[in-house]
Amino acid sequence: MIAAILVLLFTSLTVGAASTEATRGMVATVHPVATEAGLRVLKEGGNAIDATVAVALTLGVVDGVNSGIGGGCFMLIHRADGSLVAIDGREMAPAAATADMFVRNSKADSRLSQTGPLASGTPGALAVYEFAVEHYGKRKLSELILPAAELADKGIVLDASYARNLKGMAAEMGQFSSSRAVFFKKGRPLARGDALKQPDLAATYRSIAGQGSDWFYRGPFAQAVEQWMKRNGGILTAEDFRNYKVSLREPVLSSYRGYTIVGFPPPSSGGVHVAQMLNILEHFNLPSLGEVERLHVMAEAMKLAFADRAYWMGDPDFVKVPRGLMDRYYAGMLAGRISREHVTQVAGHGTPPDWETDVFKKHTTHFSVADADGNWVACTATINTSFGSKAVIPGTGVVMNNQMDDFSIQPGVRNYFGLIGDHANAVAPGKRPLSSMSPTLVLKNGQPIIAIGAAGGPKIISQVVLELVCLLDLGMSPAEALAQPRIHHQWSPNQLMIEKTLPGRVQVGLVRRGHKLKKLPPMGVSQVVARSPDGKGFAGAADPRAGGNAAGW
């Protein structure tokens, strides 16, 4: 009965889905207050980069469960002059980190990589926001951060989803008095309808407004982190903060049915594997296939790509990541392994061409700066799992990330998202953990037409591919594309995860092809801004699975 109601509810979302359209600009985020903050910046003359940063800093206040300056981000920009910029603000492992830092009595202990002081890398998000605004924005960081500080002071009323999240994490967060001080009242986590006031975070934002990111990376914040870490058995130091640098990387370009796909390079695995999956899928005429066959082929492409991810992918500043993973000939070979009738057994990774010599470069440092309108930004930010390490640095309101869990903490040991990895993604000092975040831009005749990305760990990559196929192959609008039931295969474990809303006949068809289905609640949260059908304005949509919205003017 409940299942039937859910299906009906979701069907009505699918049918009723309409994208927001506007002519002068568009913002799509997971929270209406953040969308509004971004839109206000656009209306007041800021550009898309300024608006992105205002959104990010606002999300740190209203949606601190997912992101904040205690975490990292990838920002992908198409500037009006046609140049493309990928700013890597991924966390870096502390200088004292070691490959076996999470191993106790020969066994990896995921509690240590997921909760508490050892779980955090040096956060990079704020460094990116400052860098982006200084180089590509029209406004000052201080102007963009102060309204968010005000909001933190004023407080927000917890909605059902925030309260649920907090309740789910309460046992772990309750271990830290600094976290209790922010998120608990009378010894219990704040509940729906309670006010969450964050005066410490407001003060942190105001200090950054006054002193820039130096306050964070080279001043009181870095020192506060070091003190707290020392007292609690952590290894992050003020020196780690001083040494943090954003990395300007070369976006990865590939083509899909005549469109240019611009992805984020390693240490994101997103750009490479979105391109690899699309390269494989180009060998199939997707619109001509029925839904079962289309999803089957897509699941097989995901499986092949994730087998490669587990072996090859890591921080290119430390290990050789083959560019051949995106090679069209290699994709053709992988496509040849896919049967339209039955699942293929994939024992392990493939061997891309020139894997020893043709590798992603260490980061480049050149960039050009100009000011222009008409920029497109896809930015994904995270503190990793809900409330990151669960620990707030005392007196700052900043929740620290648990991004160390995105490393392979021991070969074959699954991380929070069930991913396994190998040597390429082992912990090392100063190394960036492999990510699935996939901010992606699509260009047509050199002009941007889509900015897309998602949350959801490895399901990010699958979502982006599913949605691009909906948008580019099946001609759906952004809202329609986001409303489709999702599937996800990450090679290991060997199962096809599906949303329960996937129609029964499709599920049966996939089982007939040999898939082991694992039914899950809604998977991931995506946001899209696209060109409107007339080619002049914008169409945007936020994921119906979450409470966000798209708004334009």
Ligand code: DON
């Ligand atoms: O970088 C990654 O791949 C993960 N830390 C992303 C985490 C995430 O998407 C959490 N959201 N549900």
